[in-house]
Amino acid sequence: xxxxxxxxxxxxxxxxxxxxxxxxxxxxxxxxxxxxxxxxxxxxxxxxxxxxxxxxxxxxxxxxxxxxxxxxxxxxxxxxxxxxxxxxxxxxxxxxxxxxxxxxxxxxxxxxxx
Amino acid sequence: xxxxxxxxxxxxxxxxxxxxxxxxxxxxxxxxxxxxxxxxxxxxxxxxxxxxxxxxxxxxxxxxxxxxxxxxxxxxxxxxxxxxxxxxxxxxxxxxxxxxxxxxxxxxxxxxx
Numbered sequence: 001x002x003x004x005x006x007x008x009x010x011x012x013x014x015x016x017x018x019x020x021x022x023x024x025x026x027x028x029x030x031x032x033x034x035x036x037x038x039x040x041x042x043x044x045x046x047x048x049x050x051x052x053x054x055x056x057x058x059x060x061x062x063x064x065x066x067x068x069x070x071x072x073x074x075x076x077x078x079x080x081x082x083x084x085x086x087x088x089x090x091x092x093x094x095x096x097x098x099x100x101x102x103x104x105x106x107x108x109x110x111x112x113x114x
Numbered sequence: 115x116x117x118x119x120x121x122x123x124x125x126x127x128x129x130x131x132x133x134x135x136x137x138x139x140x141x142x143x144x145x146x147x148x149x150x151x152x153x154x155x156x157x158x159x160x161x162x163x164x165x166x167x168x169x170x171x172x173x174x175x176x177x178x179x180x181x182x183x184x185x186x187x188x189x190x191x192x193x194x195x196x197x198x199x200x201x202x203x204x205x206x207x208x209x210x211x212x213x214x215x216x217x218x219x220x221x222x223x224x225x226x227x
Contacts, residue, residue, distance in 0.1 A: 043218035106156040
């Protein structure tokens with residue numbers, strides 16, 4: 001079945017530095033790749049997404065890149081700020097015909113040190 | 115404020131007891147989902163509903179049941195709770211099964227003792 005691997009599990013950076021989180025997926029038919037940010041005590045919130053017909057998407061300080069051939073996608077956060085500290089989840093959309101679902105990675109705890 | 119409301123926010127439950135986690139959305143989304151979140155395992159799909167009146171099984175459905183009597187409500191029931199069901203449960207919704215953006219609730223932290 002579909003599987004999404006996410007690395008690293010924890011990431012600590014200095015304020016102002018960049019952070020990169022990487023994910024790989026197993027099903028080449030996956031066509032949608034969102035990233036969610038989860039703050040302590042809250043539900044995941046969509047921050048950026050990319051579809052399989054696009055190689056890169058950017059929104060201010062965050063960007064996502066997709067390599068369909070290698071089946072991996074990455075989240076890039078530039079000029080990190082303390083409020084970027086959270087758990088980040090990648091996901092891949094799996095379409096099984098009668099059903100479809102998001103398969104999530106195991107999460108990355110990002111700590112931005114002031 | 116439009117969104118998803120989950121109740122209760124937390125619960126301690128004795129093993130063997132029955133429990134229903136409530137989920138209500140006011141966005142008129144057709145598709146709804148239940149995930150559990152466990153440390154090191156990420157979010158795993160328990161059950162889903164593409165539209166009112168239909169439900170389906172996700173990755174980890176055993177021990178759980180759902181119903182979808184109307185568009186807004188999607189309760190999750192544990193018929194006889196076991197300690198392995200200790201987790202944080204999140205309800206989510208999307209406009210429909212083809213619309214990819216999910217909105218999540220704030221979660222229910224359940225401890226089964």
